[in-house]
Amino acid sequence: MFKYQFSKIPCLMITPVKIPHRKIRWSALLVLTGVLLCPAWMSTAAAQQDRSPRRITKSFAEPVKQSIAASAEVGIIIEANVQEGDRVEVGDILARINQRVLIQSLAIAEARASSTARLDAATSQLELVKSQLEAIKSLVSGGHTNQYEVDQKKAEYQNAYAEFRSAQDEGKLNHLEVKRIRAQIEDRTIRSPIAGFVTEIHKQLGENISNNNPEYATIVQVDELKVRFYLEEETLTAIARGQYVRLFVGREKVPMTATAVYVSPIIDADSGLGRLDVRIDNREMRIKSGTICHWGGVDKTAVEKFTDQDVAAVPKSKPTDGPNAAFKKNGQFNVGQLRMPQDGRR
Numbered sequence: 001m002f003k004y005q006f007s008k009i010p011c012l013m014i015t016p017v018k019i020p021h022r023k024i025r026w027s028a029l030l031v032l033t034g035v036l037l038c039p040a041w042m043s044t045a046a047a048q049q050d051r052s053p054r055r056i057t058k059s060f061a062e063p064v065k066q067s068i069a070a071s072a073e074v075g076i077i078i079e080a081n082v083q084e085g086d087r088v089e090v091g092d093i094l095a096r097i098n099q100r101v102l103i104q105s106l107a108i109a110e111a112r113a114s115s116t117a118r119l120d121a122a123t124s125q126l127e128l129v130k131s132q133l134e135a136i137k138s139l140v141s142g143g144h145t146n147q148y149e150v151d152q153k154k155a156e157y158q159n160a161y162a163e164f165r166s167a168q169d170e171g172k173l174n175h176l177e178v179k180r181i182r183a184q185i186e187d188r189t190i191r192s193p194i195a196g197f198v199t200e201i202h203k204q205l206g207e208n209i210s211n212n213n214p215e216y217a218t219i220v221q222v223d224e225l226k227v228r229f230y231l232e233e234e235t236l237t238a239i240a241r242g243q244y245v246r247l248f249v250g251r252e253k254v255p256m257t258a259t260a261v262y263v264s265p266i267i268d269a270d271s272g273l274g275r276l277d278v279r280i281d282n283r284e285m286r287i288k289s290g291t292i293c294h295w296g297g298v299d300k301t302a303v304e305k306f307t308d309q310d311v312a313a314v315p316k317s318k319p320t321d322g323p324n325a326a327f328k329k330n331g332q333f334n335v336g337q338l339r340m341p342q343d344g345r346r
Contacts, residue, residue, distance in 0.1 A: 057295035063220035070214040072187040088192040097188040113174035119167040126160040196221035246296030
């Protein structure tokens with residue numbers, strides 16, 4: 001069986017060409033297989049490429065810590081002490097949830113804890129029974145009483161002593177009840193977990209805090225900023241934790257020295273890159289979070305390495321001289337000339 005195909009020749013004559021039908025079927029099968037496999041291969045290659053981190057020598061400064069202050073209890077916000085932009089310290093009260101019932105319960109518990117009436121009565125009864133027991137024991141030798149009366153008085157003494165111990169335990173429980181109610185009131189007090197700035201208030205005065213949405217405020221700590229890079233294995237090998245590195249900060253690329261706080265022990269097999277986290281001292285608030293930072297290499301003028309025992313004393317980052325040293329005045333950068341971006345782009 002053949003299929004005819006016509007082709008033109010220079011003399012304008014049409015000549016039939018015989019093509020085996022079997023070859024057509026095999027060709028169509030090969031084309032169909034390629035069409036089906038090509039998208040799968042391309043998607044697999046794209047996925048592998050997406051999983052590999054790209055080399056990053058330009059990054060952005062981020063807050064060293066960010067925390068969302070939340071409530072451990074549900075209720076209505078009756079007191080709000082901060083606004084967006086306020087600076088807070090660790091433990092500062094941000095807001096309070098309704099706690100009037102607990103305050104009244106605390107007053108009752110404190111009254112019970114301070115009362116010693118039952119303990120005083122139990123103490124007096126114990127002393128009375130004890131003196132009676134001693135008197136009866138002294139009469140046994142003279143034959144004025146019998147052993148049964150002595151045993152009966154001993155039983156009364158044991159009961160009086162048990163009542164005395166019960167009064168003591170009740171006093172301890174009353175004091176523990178006071179502590180429990182105070183803890184419940186504290187749980188309805190939202191405090192700042194870190195020192196920093198309030199950047200967002202999630203709930204307003206009079207709104208309800210629920211178990212599904214316990215967040216109240218977002219706080220960021222920017223007295224230090226962190227920057228993350230992905231670098232080659234050769235570069236990471238030359239850097240140790242606690243070592244100084246060079247950065248160029250801002251659009252003017254002002255040179256500064258930062259501290260390496262994390263050097264990844266893992267290198268990505270596909271890209272050959274590893275993660276490096278550095279920290280910039282920003283106690284003077286000269287740099288905004290979101291400022292562009294360029295990798296500048298290891299700082300050769302201030303190389304210092306630390307062990308894990310020196311983590312608490314990791315050296316703070318410091319400004320250095322460079323091509324933009326004209327921006328410095330009296331040893332400090334002129335903030336007006338730095339013109340750091342403030343839009344927080346990532």
